[in-house]
Amino acid sequence: MSDRALLRDALPNRSISMLLWAGVAALGAFAFAGIALNRNEPVSAAWLVTAAICVYLIAHRFYGRFVAEKVLKLDPTRMTPAERHNDGLDYVPTNKYVVFGHHFAAIAGAGPLVGPVLAAQMGYLPGTLWILVGVVFAGAVQDLVILFCSLRRDGRSLGEMVKMEMGPVAGSVALVGTLAIMIIILAALGLVVVKALGESPWGTFTVAVTIPTAMLMGVYMRSIRPGKVGEASAFGVVVLLLAIWYGQFVAKDASLGPAFTYSAPALAWAIIIYGAIASMLPVWLLLAPRDYLSTFLKIGVIVALAIGIYLVQPDLKMQAVTRFVDGSGPVFSGPLFPFLFITIACGAVSGFHALISSGTTPKMLERETDARFVGYGGMLMESFVAIMALSAACVLDPGIYFAMNSPAAVIGDTPQRAAEVISNWGWVITPETISQTATDVGEHTILNRAGGAPTLAVGMAQIMGQAFGGKALEAFWYHFAILFEALFILTAVDAGTRAGRFMIQDLLGNIYAPLGRTESMFSNVVATLLCVAGWGYFVYQGTVDPLGGVNTIWPLFGISNQMLAGIALLLATTVLIKLKRERYAWVTLAPTAWLLICTLTAGWMKAFSSDPRIGFYALANKYSEAASAGTLLAPAKSIAEMQRVALNNYICGTLTVMFVVLVVVMALFTIRISLKALRNTMPSAVETPPAVREGGLAGAAA
Amino acid sequence: MPLRNIVLPLLSCREVGGGSTIEQCLTCARDVAAQVGQGWRAVIGAPDYKSYLAHHAAYHPGATPLSEREYVKMYIERRYNRPGAGRCC
Numbered sequence: 001m002s003d004r005a006l007l008r009d010a011l012p013n014r015s016i017s018m019l020l021w022a023g024v025a026a027l028g029a030f031a032f033a034g035i036a037l038n039r040n041e042p043v044s045a046a047w048l049v050t051a052a053i054c055v056y057l058i059a060h061r062f063y064g065r066f067v068a069e070k071v072l073k074l075d076p077t078r079m080t081p082a083e084r085h086n087d088g089l090d091y092v093p094t095n096k097y098v099v100f101g102h103h104f105a106a107i108a109g110a111g112p113l114v115g116p117v118l119a120a121q122m123g124y125l126p127g128t129l130w131i132l133v134g135v136v137f138a139g140a141v142q143d144l145v146i147l148f149c150s151l152r153r154d155g156r157s158l159g160e161m162v163k164m165e166m167g168p169v170a171g172s173v174a175l176v177g178t179l180a181i182m183i184i185i186l187a188a189l190g191l192v193v194v195k196a197l198g199e200s201p202w203g204t205f206t207v208a209v210t211i212p213t214a215m216l217m218g219v220y221m222r223s224i225r226p227g228k229v230g231e232a233s234a235f236g237v238v239v240l241l242l243a244i245w246y247g248q249f250v251a252k253d254a255s256l257g258p259a260f261t262y263s264a265p266a267l268a269w270a271i272i273i274y275g276a277i278a279s280m281l282p283v284w285l286l287l288a289p290r291d292y293l294s295t296f297l298k299i300g301v302i303v304a305l306a307i308g309i310y311l312v313q314p315d316l317k318m319q320a321v322t323r324f325v326d327g328s329g330p331v332f333s334g335p336l337f338p339f340l341f342i343t344i345a346c347g348a349v350s351g352f353h354a355l356i357s358s359g360t361t362p363k364m365l366e367r368e369t370d371a372r373f374v375g376y377g378g379m380l381m382e383s384f385v386a387i388m389a390l391s392a393a394c395v396l397d398p399g400i401y402f403a404m405n406s407p408a409a410v411i412g413d414t415p416q417r418a419a420e421v422i423s424n425w426g427w428v429i430t431p432e433t434i435s436q437t438a439t440d441v442g443e444h445t446i447l448n449r450a451g452g453a454p455t456l457a458v459g460m461a462q463i464m465g466q467a468f469g470g471k472a473l474e475a476f477w478y479h480f481a482i483l484f485e486a487l488f489i490l491t492a493v494d495a496g497t498r499a500g501r502f503m504i505q506d507l508l509g510n511i512y513a514p515l516g517r518t519e520s521m522f523s524n525v526v527a528t529l530l531c532v533a534g535w536g537y538f539v540y541q542g543t544v545d546p547l548g549g550v551n552t553i554w555p556l557f558g559i560s561n562q563m564l565a566g567i568a569l570l571l572a573t574t575v576l577i578k579l580k581r582e583r584y585a586w587v588t589l590a591p592t593a594w595l596l597i598c599t600l601t602a603g604w605m606k607a608f609s610s611d612p613r614i615g616f617y618a619l620a621n622k623y624s625e626a627a628s629a630g631t632l633l634a635p636a637k638s639i640a641e642m643q644r645v646a647l648n649n650y651i652c653g654t655l656t657v658m659f660v661v662l663v664v665v666m667a668l669f670t671i672r673i674s675l676k677a678l679r680n681t682m683p684s685a686v687e688t689p690p691a692v693r694e695g696g697l698a699g700a701a702a
Numbered sequence: 703m704p705l706r707n708i709v710l711p712l713l714s715c716r717e718v719g720g721g722s723t724i725e726q727c728l729t730c731a732r733d734v735a736a737q738v739g740q741g742w743r744a745v746i747g748a749p750d751y752k753s754y755l756a757h758h759a760a761y762h763p764g765a766t767p768l769s770e771r772e773y774v775k776m777y778i779e780r781r782y783n784r785p786g787a788g789r790c791c
Contacts (some may be wrong), residue, residue, distance in 0.1 A: 088757030089780060094744055174751035227774035229748035284775070291782070295746045390743030495782070 028054025042315035045391040049309055052387040056380040058134040068372035071584040072148045076369045079691045093366035096373055103361045103378040105295050107353050110489050111346030112382050114452030116390035119343045121331040123321040124394040126340055134348025137385035138591035143353045144375035145572040150358035152687040158358045164686045165574055170669045177662045179503040181560040186496045187538035188557040192451040194267045196482050201260035202247040207486045209243040217289035229292050236293045244479050264543035272536035279497035279528055287494050296486040299678035301484050305388050308467040318394040330406035332551050333613040337600040338602040342558030342694045347386025351564025392459030399429025400437050404455050408448045409635040442475030451550040500531035541648050546635040559603050563663050566595045570670040578677045578685035603660040608655045622645045628649030749777040
C-alpha cells in the first residue's frame with residue numbers, strides 16, 4: 001500500500017482539482033465564444049465537439065453529483081441487487097467502467113444518429129443547444145433516476161415499477177404505451193434501412209452478406225469454439241470489410257448488379273419477411289453473433305469519427321440558424337417549437353433508455369454510487385454521439401444535405417430539378433455537384449434519401465476520407481457507414497420484434513391464457529406475426545405512399561419516445577415525493593413539464609393542425625375529399641394512391657391522439673398519487689429493505 | 703472522479719511484485735492483459751467461462767459446474783431470449 005499512500009499525499013487534491021475544473025470551464029467558454037463570435041465565417045466542427053465535451057465534464061462533476069448525492073442520496077454502504085442476488089449470470093457485481101461500457105453499448109443505437117441529422121435543416125445551433133441542455137437536465141437525469149429506482153427494487157423493470165408505485169391500471173397503460181412505441185420505433189428504423197438501400201446494389205449486397213456471416217459466427221461460437229466471441233467477431237469484421245470492398249464490383253457487374261438492385265417497396269417486403277423469420281430463429285444463430293459484431297463496429301466507428309473530426313477539423317457549412325426554423329423546411333415540417341424537441345429524441349432525452357436503465361444495468365452495479373457515472377455519464381456519452389452526427393451532417397454542403405433529405409414531392413427526382421429548387425432556397429448548387437457527389441460515393445443517385453443514414457454516411461465518408469485514404473476511399477467509407485447503421489438497425493429489428501412479441505403475449509394472456517404462454521410455439525408465432533404486421537405496415541406504406549416515409553413516421557417516433565420519457569420521469573417524480581424528498585422534486589418535475597409541453601403541443605399539432613403539411617387529419621381530409629370529388633392531387637398518380645394517403649394519415653392521426661391520451665392519463669395518475677404521498681408524514685415508496693454489506697464499505701468488492 | 707483513481711490501478715503492479723525482474727514484469731503484464739480482456743468481454747456481453755467457474759467455486763462448492771459448451775449455450779439463451787432483453791433505438 002505504500003506507493004498508493006505516497007502518491008495520494010503527493011497530489012494536493014483540492015487545488016489541483018479546482019485548477020482542472022477552472023481549465024475545463026475556460027476551454028468550454030472559449031469554444032462557445034469561438035462558435036458565437038464567428039457567425040459570419042465558417043466554424044470548425046472541432047469547436048462544437050470541444051464545447052460539448054466541456055459541458056459534459058462539468059455537468060457530470062457538478063449537476064450529476066448534486067442529483068446523486070443530494071437528491072437521490074446514493075448510499076455506498078447499501079447492498080446492490082448484484083450483491084444480494086449474485087448468481088454469476090444475471091446478477092454480477094461488475095467494475096463501474098465495464099458497466100459503463102455495457103450500458104452505453106445497450107443504449108446507443110441508430111436513434112442519436114438519425115434525429116440530429118434531420119434537425120440539421122434548422123442549422124447547427126438549435127440542435128446543438130437542445131442536445132446539450134436536454135441531456136444535462138432531462139435525458140441523463142431520467143437515466144440516472146430510473147437506474148436508482150430499479151437499484152432500490154432488486155433490478156425490476158420500468159413496467160413492474162410503475163405497477164408497484166402507481167397501481168395496476170397505470171401499469172397496464174404503460175405496457176400498452178411501451179408496445180406502441182416499440183412498433184413505431186421498429187417501423188422508423190426499418191424505413192431508414194429501406195431508404196438507404198433502395199436502388200443501391202453495393203449497399204444491399206454488403207448488408208445481405210452480414211446474414212450468412214453472422215450465421216457462420218453463430219455456429220463457430222456454439223459448436224466449433226464455444227464462447228470464443230473475439231475470434232468469431234474478428235472473422236466477421238474481416239469478411240464485412242472484404243464484402244464492402246467487393247461490393248463495388250457487384251454493383252458494376254452485368255448480372256450481379258441487377259440481382260442486388262431493389263426498389264424501396266421490394267426492400268420493405270424483404271425486411272418484413274426477414275424480421276418475421278429472424279425473430280423466430282434460435283438466438284445463437286443470428287441475433288447474438290450479429291449483436292457482438294455490431295457492438296464492435298459501434299464502438300470502433302464512434303472512436304474513429306471523434307478522431308476524424310479532430311484530425312480533419314472540417315468547417316461547418318450549414319448556417320448556425322436557417323430560415324427553416326419557421327416550419328417551412330422540407331426535411332420535416334413544423335416550427336422549431338415543438339418539433340425540434342421531438343425530432344431530436346435520442347441524444348437529448350430518450351424514454352427508451354428507461355427500459356435499459358431498469359434492465360440489465362441495475363443488476364450489474366457493485367456500488368450504488370456507481371450509478372452516477374453509469375446512468376448519468378452513459379447518457380452524456382450518447383449525447384456526444386448525437387453531437388458528432390449533427391456535425392457530420394453540417395459539414396456537408398447544405399445543397400447536398402437538402403438534396404439528400406428532401407422528399408421527391410418537393411425537389412423532384414432529377415439532379416437538374418433538385419439543383420433548381422434548392423438554389424432557389426438560397427443554397428446555390430449545380431446539378432453536376434449533385435451527380436458528382438453520388439459518383440464519389442459509388443451510387444447512382446443520392447436524391448431523396450431521407451432518414452439520416454445516407455447523409456451521415458456521406459458526411460462520415462468526407463471526414464474519414466480526408467483523415468484516412470483520401471478521395472479514393474470515400475465510396476468505401478460511405479458503404480461502411482451504411483453497413484454499420486444497417487447492422488445495428490437489423491439487430492434492433494430482430495431484438496425489438498422479440499421484445500414486442502413478449503409484450504403482446506403478456507397482453508393477449510389476459511384475454512386468452514394459452515396465447516400468453518411464452519414457451520408455446522403457436523403463441524410465439526401468432527404474437528411475432530402480429531408484431532411484424534404492426535411495424536411492417538408502416539414500413540411498406542412509407543415506401544409506396546407518395547407523401548409518406550421518414551418525414552411522416554419520425555415525428556410519430558419522436559412523440560412516442562418523448563412520451564415514454566415523460567412516463568419514466570413521472571414515475572421518478574412520484575418516487576421522489578413518496579420518499580419525502582419533495583424539496584428536490586423539481587429535478588425531475590422540470591424536465592417532465594418541458595417534455596409534456598413539447599409532446600402534447602406536438603401531438604396536438606400533428607393530429608389537428610389545419611395546415612395539411614403538419615396535421616395528419618388535415619392532410620387525410622384534403623386527399624379524401626379530393627378523391628371523392630375525383631380530382632387528382634400531385635404527387636399522387638391515381639385516385640387509389642390518394643385514398644391510400646388519406647388512410648395512412650387517418651391511422652397516424654389516431655395513433656398520435658392515442659399517445660396524447662396515454663400521457664394525460666399517466667400525468668393524472670401521478671398527480672393523484674403524489675398528492676396522497678404529500679399528505680403522508682412517512683416515506684411510502686416500495687423499496688427493498690436496505691441491507692448493509694458485511695465489512696461495510698470495504699466489503700465484498702475489496 | 704479524481705484522476706488518481708485511474709492512474710493508481712495502472713501502477714498497482716509495482717505494489718504486488720515490488721521487484722523489477724523481467725519475469726515479474728511479464729506476469730504483471732499478463733495479469734493486466736487478462737483483466738482488460740475480461741473487462742472487454744463483459745462490456746460486449748460475451749460469455750466468460752473462467753468467471754463462471756470462479757463464481758461457482760465460491761458460491762456452490764462441491765457441486766459440478768456446467769461444461770464450457772453447456773455454459774455458453776445457457777448464457778446466450780439467457781442473454782437474448784427473455785422479456786426485456788432489448789437494445790435501444
